[in-house]
Amino acid sequence: MTARSVHIASLFKDPEPMLRLCAEISPYGLYTSERVDHPINQGLSERHDVMAHYLRYGNRMGDGGAVKTLARRTNYFRGELAYGDRLQTGAGAILQHEALASAARKIHECDVVVPHIVFANVVVPGQELAPHTDVPEFFGCNRKTMPQWLVVVMLRSGLFDESRLRIATGVSWLSSGEGGTFACWPDGVDAPAVEVEAAPNSAFVIDNCDVVHAVDRFGPLGAEVAPLRPGMQLDLSLDGQSVVTDPEGATVVRYSLDELRVALVWKAYCFEDAADLARWQRGDNQLTIDVVIDRIVQDLRVRGRITGLAPSSPELGLLMIDEYVRYPIPAVCAAA
Template sequence: MTTLERNPMVPAAPPSLIEDFYTPEEIATLFSVIRENGPWRLILAHHFSSTEEYLAISGGKDRKPDAQLSDFVAPVFRGFLANDGVVFYPELHDIYFGRKLLDTAKRLHGAKYGMAHDLLFNLCGPSHSFDAGHFDTAVFRGMGLFNTPIWLLAIMSKCGLFDEWEVKSAQVLTYFSKSDIDGGFTYWPEGPDSDPARFAAPFWNTAFLTDNSRMYHRREGNGARDRRDYPGLDLASELHPGADGEWSIRNGDEEIRRFGDEDMRMLVHYTALLFDDLSEVRRFQDHTDDLDPEKVFGMLIDDMRSRGATVVEPGDPMNDAAFVAQLTDFYSMAPSRYPAEAPLDVR
């Protein structure tokens, strides 16, 4: 492990708040799409094919043999509404491509040009948060989620070696949560080694303009504390809209939890890619200065060796478990301090 000369995980600016971001008509459209197009899957279900697959790599060596998914993760469900210029629900076209979201995002970096990247939502009822702090996946010229595993993109961000290839981005996160029982947003504006800051709930149509690909942040546990456990939660669990503003979490035909809008915590998440001038736009679109895995692994190995690490040249660096573990350890960083009002939930 090494101590970097600087911490690259410091945002361009701390988050700023915008109250009453969406119009009543836009809110009605968003809620209608989310209610009418379920069921929705757990966030983890987008990345793992089974509960066993997730548990095989999580929970640590002391994990109890009868561990369940609910021992490690919160029941937070996600739906993708638009991505990379494609709107999945036509009703959202004017929201996704509207100037309000893009112009708001451009303000963070003072960018002249930008493009809508993704629009998604996360939704949960009362729940723990076992998230110790994370940052959103960055986009680099030539490498992003479309062709690169999340673990490598995370290392590329943390090491600071690939800043000149990173495409600037900004997020507009709009929260809808009526409950004031915990449920805030913790963030580390000076890097994960520094003290955190937080925004406290409740939120309703409250937007944060933020640089989440450069800033550790986390959802705090929320809602009634005696209703935050979800026995029976499985990777196949789904969120269904119910009658009278309720939501139903089900495993097939079996309902394991029901909650109402008064207990809902929802985030509508928008990301824009941003460019200072047309030369940056052309470099991104024409692929004249792209990264590729060979260059990335070469730079990482050179950096580790220059800092005194012994690195055995991997034959297949993308799939060499020992090499991946060495990279993960060498560039390791994570928050260790949390607000007194929002401690980390642990099992």
């Protein structure tokens, strides 16, 4: 039976070892330190699509926040517990979790689920996750091989659907804190948002690449985000204070665990059946970045967005984002 989302009330018998593992993989870097070098990425950030969307449509709270603090408000800390063959000792307890795999099978109505990624995200007071969809994957195209905004454009353009990998995403919270409601639009952004309480040890599984989602401002009302900037790191501690340091090693800010939101993000490929899995394993029809760019440029010509020579970077990327990444979020309350 197909489901748009699956809620799991209690993921682990005891979540403490998983939280401890999250501390052990410290230090955490800022999410935006991930980067793929390619000429089309010049002058753009990895999730430029999210930033452009935020500047155009704002957030669910209808306040938008100050543009000058946008980067630090939306740039949380991220660690990797599993990615493909790389697995931290102990992370198998979530990577191979049967309840998550079962939820993925329901969402994509598929027989074969291949867990692939577990990220640990740490959000600090004053931060929010802007409305976005996650980075999808296509044959030969993923967050490690192409700029992340470009892979999102691929999905939203609909031009590469025959090469798309189905992915289910489970988010599980290990610590809670104030605010930071997880909101998503499984029935489209014109339908009411589904709000999910980030209850510790619960999990929520959806297709985050398709379903727009966001996290409202986290922390006490009016909390100002610390002056985070590229190169800073977070040392997550369960027993004492967690410390953010700058690239020179100086302490920027300290947090107790109950001031932080620690979340696990689980991702799995979903295949209809063994034959579908085999098609992916053979590595047929791998797309290259040049083929992808050419096909999108061709489509932009058909749409009348490009006449004559295609623009260079960053204008070409900005044009792609402007044309395809459009999902206006209705605010739940007007700005004060």
